[in-house]
Amino acid sequence: MRILNKDTAAEIGKEISINGWLHKKRMLGGLTFINVRDRSGLVQVVIEDKKESEKLRGMQIGTVLEITGKVKEEPRAPGGAEMYEPTITVMVPVTEEPPIEIDKPLSHKSEHLETLFENRVVGLRNLQETAIFKIQAKVLEAAREYFIQNGFTEMNTPKLLAEATEGGAEVFKLDYFGKEATLAQSAQFYKQMMVGVFERVFETNPTYRAELSATTRHMSEYITIDAELGFITFDELREFAHQLLKHIVDRVWEAYEPELKRWNAQKPLLSDNAVSMPLAEVHELFEKKTKQIVEDKKDLTPAEEKWITEYAKKNLGTEALFVTEWPSNDMKFYHKKMDDKPELAERSDFLFRGLEIMTCPMREHRYDVLVQQLKDKLGADPSDPGFKYYLQAFKHGLPPHGGFGLGLERLTQRIIGLNNVKEATLFPRDINRLTP
Secondary structure: OEOOHHHHHHHOOOEEEEEEEEEEEEEEOOEEEEEEEEOOEEEEEEEOOHHHHHOOOOOOOOOEEEEEEEEEEOOOOHHHEEEEEEEEEEEEOOOOOOOOOOOOOOOOOHHHHHHHHHOHHHHOOOHHHHHHHHHHHHHHHHHHHHHHHOOOEEOOOOOEEOOOOOOOOOOOEEEEOOEEEEEOOOOHHHHHHHHHHHOEEEEEEEEEOOOOOOOOOOOOEEEEEEEEEEOOOHHHHHHHHHHHHHHHHHHHHHHHHHHHHHOOOOOOOOOOOOOEEEHHHHHHHHHHHHOOOOOOOOOOOHHHHHHHHHHHHHHOOOOEEEEEOEEHHHOOOOEOEOOOOOOEEOOOEEEEOOEEEEEOOEEOOOHHHHHHHHHHHHOOOOOOHHHHHHHHHHHOOOOOEEEEEEEHHHHHHHHHOOOOHHHHOOOOOEOOEOOO
C-alpha cells in the first residue's frame, strides 16, 4: 500500500512503498541520495546498491518513481526520516533536461518573470512556488468558510453577457451565434439581483477586463471573491469586510506558517475593528508629510496607497485601512450618495499593505433614484436589455444593500509579500501573454 511522504516518519523500522517524482539527485561518498516529491512533500532516499543507482542513470528531474524500502530516523532529512535499501521502479522515465531548476528557489526579480511564466508548467513543481498556490487555495477556502458561517448562499453567475452592462470600453467582445456578446467585467448586477432572493450571496469566479495596462497590479483575467449583503449599513459593511480579512489571515497562518516562512512573510498587523479615513484627509496627510502634491484629488495614487497603509501601521495599529468619502460625481451609477452629503458617495476602498484589494460601497436601492442615475451618468435607456432585468429586481423590492469584489490574486500577493500580482497567478493573462 502506498504511503505519502509526510507519513514516512510514522513508519520508522517498517518497509513501505512510496510514489512520486524525482526532485533532486546527488552523489556523496559512493552513495546516491535522491529526494522524491509527492503531493505531501519530500522524502529522502539513500541508495547504496549500484544496481538500483544504475536504474536512475540518465533520468532527469520529473521522472516518476515507485520506491519500496525501509524507514529510519534521520533528523537532517525532510520530515525527520529517510528510506534506505530501496527497490526502485521507474514508472515514467524523463530523459530531457528541465528548462529551469526546480530544486532551489526560482528568481522573482522583474527581469526574470517572463522566463518564470514561460516555464510555468515545470516551475510550479518547485516547492516554494507550490507554496504560493497552497496558500491561495486556503485564502479561498477561508473566505468561503466565513461567508457560510454568516448566512450566505454561494452562487455562480453568467460570464457571457449581452453587452457591457457596467459601461466603459474595457470589455472583451466575441461572436455569440451571430450576435455580439461580452465577457463579464464582474458579477455586479447578478449579485445585487440575488439580494432580493437570498439576502446574502457570494461567488468566487473569473472576471475579465480588457485593460491596456502592463503594471504589477493589473491582469486581463483574475478571480474575484464577490459578495453582496442586504439589510446592512455602510458601517456594518466595512466591519464585515474587515472581519473577513482577519478570518482569512488567521486561517492561512494556522495552516501554512512553514510555507509562509519560505517567503519570509510576516503575519499582518490588523486592528480589532475596521479603521476608516476620509479621502481628503489621506491627501492632506500625504502632501503634508511627503511634500508631494496630488493633482487629481478624486482618486488615490499608487504612492498614496502605499504611504497611507505604512502610516496606518505605525500610527493606527493596522495594515488594513478603509478610505471613505469619495466624490459622488465620479461614482458608478449604481452607487449610493450620502443622504446628508449628496456630494459624497457611500463608497470605501479597502487598502491592505499598500494596495487596494476591494472597493466596498453601498448600492442605490431605490428604483426611481437608480433609474435617474443610470440616465444621468451613462445616458442609457432603462429598457435596454443590458439594464432591463437588473432594474426589474429593484422595481419589485430590494432592501438597502452593499457589497464588494475582493481580488484573490492581489490578496495572496499582499499576504505573502510578492511584488507583482502575476506572481500569485497560476497562468497570468495580460496584454502580452495568452499562453501557456
